[in-house]
Amino acid sequence: MVAAATLSVLEGSEALGAGRRIAVQRVIPHPQYDSGKMRNDIALLQLAQPSTxxxxxxxxxxxxxxxxxxxxxxxxxxxxxxxxxxxxxxxxxxxxxxxxxxxxxxxxxxxxxxxxxxxxxxxxxxxxxxxxxxxxxxxxxxxxxxxxxxxxxxxxxxxxxxxxxxxxxxxxxxxxxxxxxxxxxxxxxTDATPSQPGPLTSVAAAQPAALPSPGLVRQVSVDVTPTGPVKLGTSVTLSVRSTDAGTLLLYSKDADGKMVQLFPNKFVADNPSAFTAGRSIKADVTAVIPGPADRFTITAAPPPGRSPSSPSWRRRKPT
Missing domain, CATH: 2.40.10.10 (Trypsin-like serine proteases)
Structure with missing residues (x-):
């Protein structure tokens, strides 16, 4: 097995000489890996520092x-x-x-x-x-x-x-x-309707990767706090991070199946650390929604068809 000390993970660049390198703390091979037959050919890398x-x-x-x-x-x-x-x-x-x-x-x-x-x-x-x-x-x-x-x-x-x-x-x-x-x-x-990528460059033909298509680099992650099952009526916070700058729109489907726009809304405060003046999310910056200065909360509501309609977000009471 390859020693963890000899490995590092590169993030944030298409060039080997750029980006950020993160040391590997631990290599976790599959317990039934067979190098002769190449069975269970998978391993996990535990990083010494979190990836961004x-x-x-x-x-x-x-x-x-x-x-x-x-x-x-x-x-x-x-x-x-x-x-x-x-x-x-x-x-x-x-x-x-x-x-x-x-x-x-x-x-x-x-x-x-x-x-x-x-x-x-x-x-x-x-x-x-x-x-x-x-x-x-x-x-x-x-x-x-x-x-x-x-x-x-x-x-x-x-x-x-x-x-x-x-x-x-x-x-x-x-x-x-x-x-x-x-x-x-x-x-x-959990749901798959595959689409076909357009013409791409060949690895073996030594052509630079045209990564904007199909978009292997441009990604958005959304994490919900608290994690795990959430009780109805509980306030939640969304942490959104994008590898590219752009307009961020968040929607939720209420109990009647109606689409409700969560963000942006008229109760959003300026957040220059994560958004530009034009409400465009900055690249590689985590935007917390709602932010500390925002005048609304997001609460867990029943899924479609489970109960009478209830809002997915509501205005905060003045403090």
């Missing part, structure tokens, strides 16, 4: 069949080897078609092994592929509303960009229990 980036949405067992159905295009990113066996100093990405496991098993026979906990992708003539140095990197599918969902982890393959030789990935959904054992608040997608 939004949490990555992961594929759950409930949504994985739709997200990695044969023919769906997935996106892999990494700094691995290119055509000339040189690695890239700029993050690259490639669009790969997902292949049925049955087809993958026809190609990879003994001594190779394709498990139900794998995903196969790529293998097209003159197509794109992940390569050496990309191992451990993410494979994404895209949801129209939630954006990129990590469905896989680069695991192994025979060569790079070989026609009919598919890349093999660890399926994240197959290890949901393992992930939740150590990261109880990990974010897993």
């Amino acid at each position: 980036r939004p949490r990555q949405l992961l594929a759950s067992a409930a949504v994985a069949p739709a997200l990695v159905a044969p023919g769906i295009n997935a996106t892999v990113v990494g700094w691995g080897e290119m055509n000339a066996r040189a690695t890239s100093s700029t993050l690259l990405q490639a669009s790969l078609p997902v292949v049925a496991l049955e087809r993958c098993r026809e190609v990879y026979r003994d001594p190779y092994e394709i498990l139900d906990s794998n995903i196969c992708a790529g293998g097209e003539a003159k197509g794109s592929d992940s390569c050496q140095g990309d191992s451990g990197g993410p494979l994404f599918a895209t949801l129209p509303v939630s954006g990129p969902v990590q469905v896989g982890i680069v695991s192994w393959g025979i060569g790079c960009r070989r026609e009919g030789k598919y890349g093999v990935y660890t399926a994240v959904a197959a290890f949901e229990a393992f992930i939740r054992q150590y990261v109880s608040d990990a974010s897993f997608a």
Whole structure:
């Protein structure tokens, strides 16, 4: 196993020489990892300091069949080897078609092994592929509303960009229990209507990643305090963080199914630390809603169809 002291995690940059590096405090391999057969090829990294980036949405067992159905295009990113066996100093990405496991098993026979906990992708003539140095990197599918969902982890393959030789990935959904054992608040997608990413650049062809499409970097995270089950009528606080600046609109559906705009509203106070004068949320800054100076609260209300209508936010009483 690789020693934690030799690893670090880069955040906030597409270039290896920039961004913030965070030391790894602990490596948590799967207890049944088999390096010979590449079974259970997954590990978790515990960071020495918290990341400032939004949490990555992961594929759950409930949504994985739709997200990695044969023919769906997935996106892999990494700094691995290119055509000339040189690695890239700029993050690259490639669009790969997902292949049925049955087809993958026809190609990879003994001594190779394709498990139900794998995903196969790529293998097209003159197509794109992940390569050496990309191992451990993410494979994404895209949801129209939630954006990129990590469905896989680069695991192994025979060569790079070989026609009919598919890349093999660890399926994240197959290890949901393992992930939740150590990261109880990990974010897993619960509803899947996959969308197809547009034309992307090839990792192996050494093209810079056009990350604005499908949006692997632009992400928004929303955390609710208090965490866990919340009693009706309890005041809650939303912590919102975006990797890009932009207009922030928050909506809730009340008990009658009516959409209610939570933010912004006429009781919002100026918050120059998180928002510009034009109400645009700043990039990489956590906005707390409602803020200390805001004159409203957000309360937990019944879900649609459960009780008579009640507001999702109300004005604070003067103090």
